[in-house]
Amino acid sequence: MxxxxxxxxxxxxxxxxxxxxxxxxxxxxxxxxxxxxxxxAVSWYFQFEYGHWTTWLYLALIGVYTLAHCYRLFGSTRHRVAQSKSHWTNTFVSYPLAAYRSIAYRRFRGRLFDSLGLPSVGILLFLLLAFIFAIAATFAVQPYYREHRGFGSPPIAIRTGVMATACTPVLFALAGKANFITWLTGYGHEKLNVFHRYIAWICFFLSIVHTIPFIVAPLNEGGFAALTTQFYQPGGYEYTGVPPLAMLFGLVILSIPWIRHRLYETFWHLHIILAILYLALMFWHTDQEQDSWVYLWASLALLLGQTFVRLFHYNQAFNLRNQWLTGSTTSISVLSGQTLLLKIGCPSHFTWRPGQHCYIRFPKLGIWHNHPFTIANAHQLQSGKTAKTIQILVRSNGDFTRSLLDLADSRDDAQIVTILDGPYGGYRYEIGRTHHDMILVAGGAGVSACIPWLQHIVRQSSKDVDRADILRQITLIWMVRRIEHTTWQSSEILQTLFEAAGILIKIKVHVTNDAQVQEDDSPNENYKDIEEPKSRAITEEDTLFERSEVELHYGRPRLSILLASMIQNDKTFVLGEYIALDPCLIDYLLSEITACGPESLKIDVSNACAALQSRVLAGAVREVKLHTETFGW
Known part of the structure; x- marks a missing residue:
């Protein structure tokens, strides 16, 4: 125009x-x-500056987290535990951080909040900042409309449309598994996904505000006839704007947690199709107006770049260092409680960190089945070109996992070819070098995310001459429904206890359902004690409980009280893990607390760590830090 x-x-x-x-x-x-x-009064050209400001806002936020990542990465390579407790450090670092964490770690409980998939208060504050910026930029400048439609498009419509377009590369950058923002900030795609989802809602809000004035303005001037004429005029933006808005609507609606969880396979395929269509239709709609295509070309570059990296680096079937189209031989073993143990052969160059996960495709069960699983063992350096093996713990709770269970039951030596895609996620810093204690909290199969940390820390400490000054104690709190479920990882735990030198390891097993305790959403009901069974046959898991480091309890632990009793040393790092669709990820502590299990467990650990910030503010300890790894996609 x-x-x-x-x-x-x-x-x-x-x-x-x-x-x-x-x-x-x-x-x-x-x-x-x-x-x-x-x-x-309100320049049409100037409205495009709002897109630049939106870009600078998100770049600035990414820059802040990049600097923080560099600081933590540098700090984790040095022995910082012996850091002096100076008055300056407490006043200007420890106390403000503790005050912030006492709020940021909080999680809301209840069915409504769970159905909405609300993240922690800290993430909500971050998203609130982005939303306030969008609201202020949208409504601060008046007039919203021009006196006559012929004077130009309504200013509020132009700037919101440009801001929505500027959100597009941010959304694509946050969406990829092989994520550029992950490399800059250290946060895995599974943690960035919550920002992807909520920024998409901000983009949708801006798109709706962008659309409404183009309906209202012609209606005010000439009624429905004027609206129809404006909509169908050659080269009109109103006509070309409807399809991308419909694609965006489908993307955000299908991503609502209770819809996504019930129709996950449908959601996953439609999400990719709708996203590609949205980007293509945006080229048509914006028609290279001013610098609008810059955002779209950037989005396309991010999409293609991240897809290329994932396909030719992370996907082991197409990895440039491997023989192409060669899968990994995978053995399947049946454990108790309808649980499977997968052992997957990996190339010699394949390495991973504790808490990382892989996407595994099972061509025999369906080429489209691509599921995320936490790697349940630590990487062990092997000489030469010896092949490596990763272990995966799988609970049978869906059609796909039941198919795996049926395959394993059908033959004694069940093997299958899988395609490995990963590893992704995980915590990038050396906890053993920066924290005194580690506390791992696992629920059920979530222990698969904790065991690698036990193995990793023990192996690292055996190579570190200063291990006595770095990490003093590791405690694993493992909640299982039935005592026989401890056999899932009992051999790994026993081996780690045998290898441990210079580090005190404690294992606390809580059996929560041997007396058929019914679960309830009430926090008080969730932690009722149950009676120990009066008789039980001696079985394989008893070998584990013969060790003095292993304690057996019946009933659900009151995590707020239990964790508080363990925060005794100067710096504590809390690590939490949440399993949503498949067995997944992990979290860490300074006294390391790792929580792995259902969402309610993650909420309990988060709120407990928020409450424990009072210890820091009182000067009793220097730091109680929580890190959570969430995998719900």
Missing amino acids: SMATDTDLSSPIANLTLQDPRCSNDTCLAYAEAHAASQA
Whole structure:
């Protein structure tokens, strides 16, 4: 739309008043003057600056987290535990951080909040900042409409449309498994996904505000006939804007947790299709207006770049260092409680960190089945080109996992070819070098995320001459429904206890359901004690409980009380893990607390760590830090 106009004063309508119906374009002097005045008051060109500001906001936030990542990465390579407790450090670092964490770690409980998939208060505050910026930029400048539709598009519609377009590369950057923002900030794609989802809602809000003025303005001037004429005019943006808005609507609606969880396979395929269609249709809609295509080309570059990296680096079937189209031989063993243990052969160059996960595709069970699983063992350096093996613990709770269970039951030596994609996620810093204690909290199969940390820390400490000054104690709190479930990882725990030197390891097993305790949403009911069974046959798991480091309890632990009793040393790091669709990820402590299990367990650990910040503010300890790894996609 051109803003420059020349009025022909010899035209018979040049000197008409603005109220005259014939004075409807820049040929009329009054119309041209009013047009110029409208543009001078709120420039059409200036509205595109809002897209730049949106970009700078998100780049600034990414920059802050990148600097923090570099600081933590550098700090984790040095022995910082012996750091002096200076008054300056407490006043300007420890106390403000503790005050912030006492709020940021909080999680809301209840069915409503669970159905909405609400993150921690800290993440909500971050998202609130982005939303406040969007609200302020949208409504701060008036007028929202022009006196006449012919004077130009409504200013509020232009700036919100540009801001929504500027959100597009942010959404694509946050969406990828092989994520560029992950490399900059250290946060895995599974943690960035919550920002992807909620920024998409901000983008949708801006798109709705962008759309409404294009409906209201013609209706006010000429009714439905004017709206129809405006909508179908050649080259009109109204017509081309409907399809991408429909794609965006489908993306955000299908991502609502209770819809996504019930229709996950459908959601997953539609999400990819709708996202690609949305980007393609945005090229059509924006029509290279000003710098609008810059955002879209950036989005396309991010999409292709992240897809290329995932396909040719993370996907082991197409990894440039492997023989192409060669899968991994996978053995399947049946454990108690309808649980499977997968042992997957990996290339010699394949390495991973504790808490990382892989996507595993099972061609025999369906080429489209691609599921995330936590790696349940630590990486062990092997010489030469010896193949490595990763272990995966799988609970049978869906059609796909039941198919795996049926396959394992059908033959004694069940093997299958799988395609490995990963590893992703995990915690990038050396906890053993920065924290005194580690506390791992696991629920059921979530222990698969904790065991690698036990193994990793023990192996690292055996190589570190200063291990006595780095990590003093590791405690694993493992909640299982039945005592026989401890056989899932009992051999790994026993081996780790045997290898441990210089580190005190404690294992606390809580059996929660041997007396058929019914679960309840009430926090008080969730932690009722149950009676120990009066008789039970001696079985394989008893070998584990013969060790003095292993304690057996019956009933659900009161985590707020239990964790508080363990926070005794100067710095504590809390690590929490949550399993949503498949067995997944993990979290850490300074006294390391790792929580792995259902969402309610993660909420309990988060709220307990928030309450424990009072210890820091009282000067009893220097730090209680929580890190959570959430996998719900």
